[in-house]
Amino acid sequence: xxxxxxxxxxxxxxxxxxxxxxxxxxxxxxxxxxxxxxxxxxxxxxxxxxxxxxxxxxxxxxxxxxxxxxxxxxxxxxxxxxxxxxxxxxxxxxxxxxxxxxxxxxxxxxxxxxxxxxxxxxxxxxxxxxxxxxxxxxxxxxxxxxxxxxxxxxxxxxxxxxxxxxxxxxxxxxxxxxxxxxxxxxxxxxxxxxxxxxxxxxxxxxxxxxxxxxxxxxxxxxxxxxxxxxxxxxxxxxxxxxxxxxxxxxxxxxxxxxxxxxxxxxxxxxxxxxxxxxxxxxxxxxxxxxxxxxxxxxxxxxxxxxxxxxxxxxxxxxxxxxxxxxxxxxxxxxxxxxxxxxxxxxxxxxxxxxxxxxxxxxxxxxxxxxxxxxxxxxxxxxxxxxxxxxxxxxxxxxxxxxxxxxxxxxxxxxxxxxxxxxxxxxxxxxxxxxxxxxxxxxxxxxxxxxxxxxxxxxxxxxxxxxxxxxxxxxxxxxxx
Numbered sequence: 001x002x003x004x005x006x007x008x009x010x011x012x013x014x015x016x017x018x019x020x021x022x023x024x025x026x027x028x029x030x031x032x033x034x035x036x037x038x039x040x041x042x043x044x045x046x047x048x049x050x051x052x053x054x055x056x057x058x059x060x061x062x063x064x065x066x067x068x069x070x071x072x073x074x075x076x077x078x079x080x081x082x083x084x085x086x087x088x089x090x091x092x093x094x095x096x097x098x099x100x101x102x103x104x105x106x107x108x109x110x111x112x113x114x115x116x117x118x119x120x121x122x123x124x125x126x127x128x129x130x131x132x133x134x135x136x137x138x139x140x141x142x143x144x145x146x147x148x149x150x151x152x153x154x155x156x157x158x159x160x161x162x163x164x165x166x167x168x169x170x171x172x173x174x175x176x177x178x179x180x181x182x183x184x185x186x187x188x189x190x191x192x193x194x195x196x197x198x199x200x201x202x203x204x205x206x207x208x209x210x211x212x213x214x215x216x217x218x219x220x221x222x223x224x225x226x227x228x229x230x231x232x233x234x235x236x237x238x239x240x241x242x243x244x245x246x247x248x249x250x251x252x253x254x255x256x257x258x259x260x261x262x263x264x265x266x267x268x269x270x271x272x273x274x275x276x277x278x279x280x281x282x283x284x285x286x287x288x289x290x291x292x293x294x295x296x297x298x299x300x301x302x303x304x305x306x307x308x309x310x311x312x313x314x315x316x317x318x319x320x321x322x323x324x325x326x327x328x329x330x331x332x333x334x335x336x337x338x339x340x341x342x343x344x345x346x347x348x349x350x351x352x353x354x355x356x357x358x359x360x361x362x363x364x365x366x367x368x369x370x371x372x373x374x375x376x377x378x379x380x381x382x383x384x385x386x387x388x389x390x391x392x393x394x395x396x397x398x399x400x401x402x403x404x405x406x407x408x409x410x411x412x413x414x415x416x417x418x419x420x421x422x423x424x425x426x427x428x429x430x431x432x433x434x435x436x437x438x439x440x441x442x443x444x445x446x447x448x449x450x451x452x453x454x455x456x457x458x459x460x461x462x463x464x465x466x467x468x469x470x471x472x473x474x475x476x477x478x479x480x
Contacts (some may be wrong), residue, residue, distance in 0.1 A: 008097070008323075012041045014195040016050060017202065017213045023050065029216075031192060032360035034100040034331045034364035035322050041098065041192040045212035051183075054212035055154065058181035059228045061152040061209030065180045068207070073177055077302075079204035080173075081117035084110050084165075087200055091165065092453070095193035096322045098363060099161055100331030101285060103323050106193075113169040113197075116447045120173035123464040127178065127472065144327075144479040149472040151179035152230035152252060156223040158244075161187035161333050163290040165197050167256075170447070171233045172201070174467035176210065180231070180324045183212045185223060189333050191215050224248050231471055235290075238384075238456050245459075254460030254470045256452055258384040259412030261294035261442040262405055264398060264427070266418035267301050275309030276416050278390065281443040283368045286332045287341075287388040290365040290457075291413045291443045295381055296392045297327050297401050303394040307372060310392065311357045314368040331364040332387065338366050341387030345369050348380040348391075359388060372469045376404065384410075398423075399430075406432035412453035415441040434458070 014031075015022040025044030033040050046054075070074075084091070095106040129148040134140030157171035164186060175182045186194035194213065201211050214223070224232050224247045231252040234244050241255040259431075262431035265274055282293040298306045322330030332338045342361050349355055355372045359367035369389040374381050381391050392440040395401055405414065413435040416427050424438045437444045445451055450461040460470045 009093075011039050012094075012192060014041050014043045014191050014215070016046055016054070016215060017198050017211060018042055018050060018054045019060075019212065020208045025050065030473060031098050031189075032334075033097045034334050036097075038460075040094070041195075043188070043191040043215050046219050048219065048222060051214050051219040052226075053226050054183045054214050055223070055226050057209035057212050058154045060182050061181040061207050062151070065176070065181050065210055066153075068179060070125040070127065073088070073124040073179065076204060076206060077117045077121035077124060077173065077177060080201050080206075081114040083200035083204050084114040084197070085194065086113075089159040091193050091196045091200070093323075094196055095164060095190065096330065098187050098192050099190050099333055100322050101162065101326045102330045103324055104327070105285065109163060109166050112447065113166045116166060116169045117173050119448050120177040120464045123174070123468055124177040126465075127468060129474075146477045147474050148477060150475055152241070152295045152471055152473050153180060154229050154231075155180045155182050155471055156226075156229045156232045157182055157184045158220060158232070158234045158236065159184070159186050159194075159222065161189040162285060164190040164193055166447075167235050168194060168197065170235075170462045170467060172211065174464050175231075175233075175471050177464060178208070178468045178471045180471055181212075182224060183214065183229070185214050185220060188216055191312050221247065224251075225463055233460075233467070233470070240393045241458065242456075250468055252473075254452075254462070254467065255458040256290070256460075257412070257456065257458040258290045258386070259410045259442070259453060259457050260381070260384055260408075261292050261390075262414040263293050264294050264401070264414070264416040264418075265296065265298040265306060266416065266420065266423055267299040268419045269302065269417035271302060271305055271309060275306060275313045277441055278310050279313035279317060279368070281441040282390040283329055283388045286329055286366060288332060288337075288386055289443060290384070290386075291445065292386070293415075293441045293443055294385055294390055296390060297395050297398070298392060300394040300396055303392070307356055307370070310390075311370050314357055314370060314398060317368060319365065319367055325412065329388070332366060333364070335364040337387070338364050341366060341385060341389060344380050344383075344385055344387070345371070345389055347379045348374060351375070351378055353378060353380065353391070353467075356405045359460065398427075402427070402430040406430065409456040410453075411455040412457035413437060413442045413444075415444065426480075
């Protein structure tokens, strides 16, 4: 793993992968290290022609990918996994420098992504159809009916900056496992690690055109509307997700959007364990996760003690140089993001909230904030804050809180700490959300599980087995 004292690489030049070509661009943009302020890389800004060529390359490759046997796709995916493990330090360093994420989290993300590709390899040989009994009617008697699954063709994958490699893997891995070709557009904030990631995929021997990249937000609409694209998989904000859903027409669409991280603490919860978990899962990645703990609802009997313990645990988190292996939390993605979060906190305090721990901002770096005395209409509670801040709210009865959350626009994941099976099952039955974590926070995720939201928090599910369903289509076959 790299350390803060090692010599850093010179500014690197990023090129787009289009078919069998690494393509530069006339227009470029500088990628700035949010901690050091120096230029990490020069990224291309893709044009409409670049995007057209990338989609055309994927379209040409889709038949070869569809014809590749499952065992060959599985071997290919395992080679990609091996490359990511071998290059984890190099790609992790690029991610830490351009995103400000702690180096230890970046390297871990690379190894996690390699494991995710191995899960995809397992699923590549398990894509199943279904047999339908036809003798339920006289018309069907004597016939054999099967539903088979086939790759959709071309997948547009649009990914964010906060977990750039693993969230790209959750799209590219299942797409390749299902026999599709991909056009990938990363966040403009984290193109260098994606460039190196795609190099690892290409070096694993994927067919020409199976993986293509474009850079810059200008080509996003084209990736959604082009008629050669069969499926759009997007992770990002709710407003952009709605635009994609309205622009995609009859394409298949998978959207993993935002949430407000509700986590409930019952009177029987282990106070110290809960406080440590709340602190870590609200502040990790500088709070830049769509399932970060944001709103904590605690029974009034534990309220004061939990506030005190959580403030203490937040204060233990080591914030510093992202390249220092001892750092737990680096910076936010840039100073503008930190200023935005600082404004949300200031407006909450002006409206009556109390900052029992007020984090400070230094450029793009922010210390953790803990708010109390908040109301449900405050922006810090009602909207996704996407930063290192959480609100702790006392309750007497969970029923109205469950109803409020179920009626809200958000429904990604929530967590509840309790030793009561009855309360756990009541939460499962009462809260309309994509996932409920018992004795864990809203932020818990394992890559093989069906992960995703309902309502404005998204549609479709990630996890290799479940994403493959979104990236394949069912075809009915009847034998007379």
